[in-house]
Amino acid sequence: MTTPHPVATATEEPSRGSTPRTRELISALRARGLSDRSGEWFRPDMFPKDIADPAVPVIVRYANANRAMLRAMVAPENSRTTRTYEIQPGELIVGVIPMGSVGLGKVLPDHLTEEERRVAFFSSRDVESTFGHNCPDHERVLRGGLRAILDTCERRIAELSFERSYPLGPCQGLDKKLSFYQAVRTSCDAVVDHAAAFADLAERTAATTSDADQRAELREIARVCRKVPLEPAETLHEALQSVYFIHLALHAMGNFNSIGRLDQLIEPHLRRSLESGEIDRARAVELIECFLIKCAGRLNMTSAHLTRQDHLDFATGLGTNPVFLDQVASANNFLQNIVVGGLKRDGADATVEATYLILEACANAGLPTPTVNIRLHGGSPAALVEAAARALGRGGNGLPIVYNDDSIVPALAASKIALEDARDYVVDGCWEPILNGKCDWTFGMVNMLTVLECALNAGALLTNNPSTLRGSKRSFGTPAPERLIGFDDLRAAFTRHLGHFVDQVALGLYNFYAIDASVTPTPLLSALLGRCLDKGIDKTWGGADVNLGGIIATALPNAANSLAAIRHWVYGERKYTLPEVVAALKVDFKGHEAMLADFKAAPKFGNADPHVDDLVRWLLDELHAAVVRAETFADFVFLAEPSCPAERERVASLRALCGYDGPSMKARFGQHFDIQFTAGAGTFGQYAFMGGGVNASAEGRHCNAPLTPNCSPVPGTVKGGIGHLLSSAAGLGLNRFGAGLVFDVCLEAAPDNHGFIEKVLRGFVANGGNIMTVSIANHRLLKTIATLCDDVRNHQRPPEALDEYSGLSVRVGGWNAPFVTFTQAQQASYVARVLDSY
């Protein structure tokens, strides 16, 4: 019979950019991305040395560092190498974000004193600890300009100075507020000066340009840069430039923040510009492409030169733990997210013209960053779903990422978030849903396989170290494997250990606030975050309107598959005893090959198999319950203000045990302060790295092998179509997971694919999915590239052999990046996960 097999589609590079201008800019960006960019990084000697003056409050020092950074960027002598004071031919949006990324680190002016540095080491904090992971209120700047913020600062400084001259009581709080407003003023002035420097550059360039059109264009750029972000934006061009300058100023300080609901932000300006006839639709798309290209300016599109760009230190913004991340995979992670579509605050659909134009520009540019995310819901217009599908099919960059409002909005609302705010959610970091321009976000992770190890082994890891009797202890003692008589005994042990690990995260997130204020205040961001500016309280002092704390489970599908194998073979078939399984896992199945084969053949998540889906559901129920319990407990420890002395003593004692010796955080930060905990499941891009140190698991996974990406089926275990995964979602109650629960799926590239992609998007929403990333990849091509990369790693081919593939981007769990820049483990995971061959 003739049954044509999947045949590789062409490997041609789709043309990028909708106009000659953006095509040119993208190819220039690509050339730069393929070169050695190590020389473009700032060097410490480019910054002034006198910022870290112990006599100056830390928030003012930080603002001074911010100003120093923005000045250093436009210093011509620095720009000869950093190239941060350049306007590329044809650019419409200007300004250059200096090199820096989650994986490669940051180079910043030093605002910390020597003694702060020595102490902060104790809690893994330092200059690079700005956390990012927020979404500033860009609309505030578009509407009122930085001028409105500066006016507020002037007024408040005058008021506070007056009050301070005639103190009616202790004035310590007044001093802090004064420092805050001074710091905000310094930061905003620095941004305005930076924009003016680009206006100067554009004018100077115009003066030496012979082409009349280009001259006019440069003069327009100069006009825009003189106006925004100081003044409110009117035209689309002004709005995009204004948002970009703020984005640049935050990212320049290593504050990797997101952009938010760009379609809602620019829609009024787009409409004004279209209606005035100043631009047409095509020009609007071109402007947006120019904006995206600027955000992507820091890309490395080859892994050949990454080591020389390693500027990551131990405290680069990942909470209170020393850095634990896959640097190679994160080399192109900038945490910059754009959100389009979704619901309005009043519950109506928010789709506007700009929504479509951004999707179109994203597909045209085909860049892996910034991450464009689309919010869909049951009432999304059919045309929008179709546009998203077409963008995914055409872009080749795995964008947009898809969010289901029907799951995420109820989940956030259930975490005590006002419904209007929940409907207005945005995305930060890798994929975390947060609130728009008014919340701070921190998170912690719990590895479900570690929990399972403890459950199987009386609270110890399954390490095979002769110095430990059982393995290294990580949790409470629970019954030894020989005493876990029924499957429910194992489940009970699991629940107990899960509670232990979730508690640690919840307490740790409160602790984060106890130390953050002392090291990395963020005045510019705080000025754009909820009521921080009104209150004069930095967000690191607990000033944000809402503080979200995400508790995110990794390896949840791995744990479900492992439990399914144990339930079937130990408690069902009784072919193996639990102690035998524990012994086999400790030696990574060596000498237990038959068991390994049996376990691999057990039911696996992603195949619509009720024999494992019920365990996924159970794990999710347990996770959700553990987060609710942990929230109650952590709130009590850090927020309680008991009046009775014995109770006060009890709470003080608990706080001391957590390493916090202060009053209730409500007394410290204000009565509004309360971390709202949300639960989620995912790994960001760290699944390969996080698998290191995790022992063998009963699903048939070997010791140190990668975890499954995010909350996706384990690569290589899916026998059904994507319809199977989506139908499984319907029974999981994913509308409880406000911190996000992510499926990464990879579909085989095919001609006329958008119809199918559209079905996948609709199926995702209809089945109550939460977040889904969709990479479109040619399985055969990925394999070919992975093999080529191996050759390059083994020095059998020059790195340039990969250049022609540098345009292919896929999802890394937390962001999108060129496939050729991955590690071998990441590439192997990808090759194994393509679904639904054409």
Added chain:
Amino acid sequence: MAHDNDRLLGDLSVRPLDFVDVSWNSGVDGPGRRVVVYLRGCPLDCPWCHSPHTRSFTPTLLFFSERCRLCGRCQAVCSAGVHRVEANAHLLDRSRCVACGACVRGCPVSAGASHRAGALRLTDERLPADALFRWLAPHLQLLGDLGGLTVSGGEPLAQAEAVAALLRRCRDAGVHTAVETSGIGSASAVESLLELVDCWLFGLRPLPVDHGAAGRVGRPDRVAATLRRLVEAPGRRRILIRLPLIPGHTDSPPTWARIAETMAGLGLRELQVLPFNPDAGHYHGALGQPFPLEGLTQDPRTVAEASAFFAARGLDVAVVSGAAVAALADTTPHLPILPPSKLEKESRA
């Protein structure tokens, strides 16, 4: 693989479906996007076959050497002595194989692996129609009106009763159905499917017997009778004639003329031309057999010529193949490439 296809052909009214594989999102096996069930067993022995692992009516062992890690587990668990693993080679004596599957279950890279990942596989999938439908349903539901289910082969007519049961479930669930056939099968098999198939994919080409090749049971009379029955049946369904362009077999104008003539005689208009699959030898390798057409390639112009030939005779021609589509785009920009949306409208009409 000693088996008597003629005998099996007469006795296939067993309830479960024997199949080899499922493809979840095919764009080349019928209108729109299809879930495709590849049945096991085909009475033909076409030398160009690119799914030779579906020929046998009994389970067959497939071995993908590039995925073997030479661990020797298969040798240890195989009581028939099929496997011999040496320092740098894994040798198979397939004549000893009793298709028990012990080696597949014992292989650390094959047990539980999806079909892409394992080194060893047995073509022994077997499910009753109801169970198979339940297994396919989540994805069929997702596809909805974008496509449907295609039963391919092997030869569906050889398992007509079981196929009918599966298609009946599809009809009840509103799933569009297609059957891909060579037309070789009993008249009663054809009758049992007539009302259940929305679209026939009919492989019309010179059978090996016409060429005097080493074919088994190419019966042109049977093919013609089946096709005539499909055309003349009351409530006639859509019929897509499919022609693989095989170098040296079906890629010349005399063959094309016969196809065009047959189609004209029956009033059939829709023809799908399938360019030679450059990877057609893949499963021959997994079966440990030489591929009779090894090393052959096809000039994309041949595909264009064939299309032009048929188009000139008033037929609606479409080229169906991912790679060929891309390759053809350069040489013949105006060749119609059937968009799924167009197929969809017609099939629903």
